[in-house]
């Protein structure tokens with residue numbers, strides 16, 4: 001039973017990952033996300049259902065299109081596998097709960113935004129805004145489903161709102177630090193909206209943690225990238241910080257408190 005649950009969760013995550021690949025490719029290009037069905041970008045032949053099996057499909061085709069034999073990027077199965085493992089990890093921590101479903105949505109949005117940011121150096125408003133609304137909805141549902149409804153609802157809504165506001169406000173600070181570390185154009189307006197979205201999901205405490213991790217990781221990688229004359233997007237670091245905050249934020253904050261208030 002336990003093994004089957006994990007296999008189903010991984011398959012679900014990998015399928016969502018497959019859809020994320022489609023969104024990442026089509027959304028910045030202004031194409032419809034749902035039509036036409038998946039097809040080879042070179043010869044435009046429609047993929048067979050069995051070619052579309054997440055992760056496995058790529059290996060069965062040995063990384064080449066069935067019709068024109070052109071290469072299919074390894075990124076597709078990698079994104080599918082990563083999504084599958086993220087879904088599994090979240091399921092492992094929160095088991096069958098509202099948190100699990102919520103964080104599945106959150107990590108899908110983060111992954112999509114990161115990949116688009118890497119490809120185009122932009123974070124589409126449609127995603128950051130819908131992600132913020134979903135985060136507030138998540139806080140509302142968590143509040144409604146807990147014991148003392150009215151008090152909890154108010155608490156959770158405040159968590160989301162204060163997080164989102166702090167996210168926008170913090171951006172000024174991040175942009176200042178970022179401009180010192182990355183040079184002048186590393187931060188876009190999209191980063192502030194992503195931070196607001198993260199705040200709605202995480203609340204201000206975990207948002208601060210996520211942003212701190214993002215700045216450290218970004219400074220580390222950004223320092224190297226600057227030597228090679230490469231510009232790097234900040235979105236993926238914010239996403240990484242968010243995931244770490246979801247997975248072990250509680251432990252990190254607890255350890256931090258122990259350090260100062262034991």
Ligand SMILES: [Zn+2]
Pocket residue numbers: 040041042043044045065066067068069070
């Ligand atoms: Zn083809």
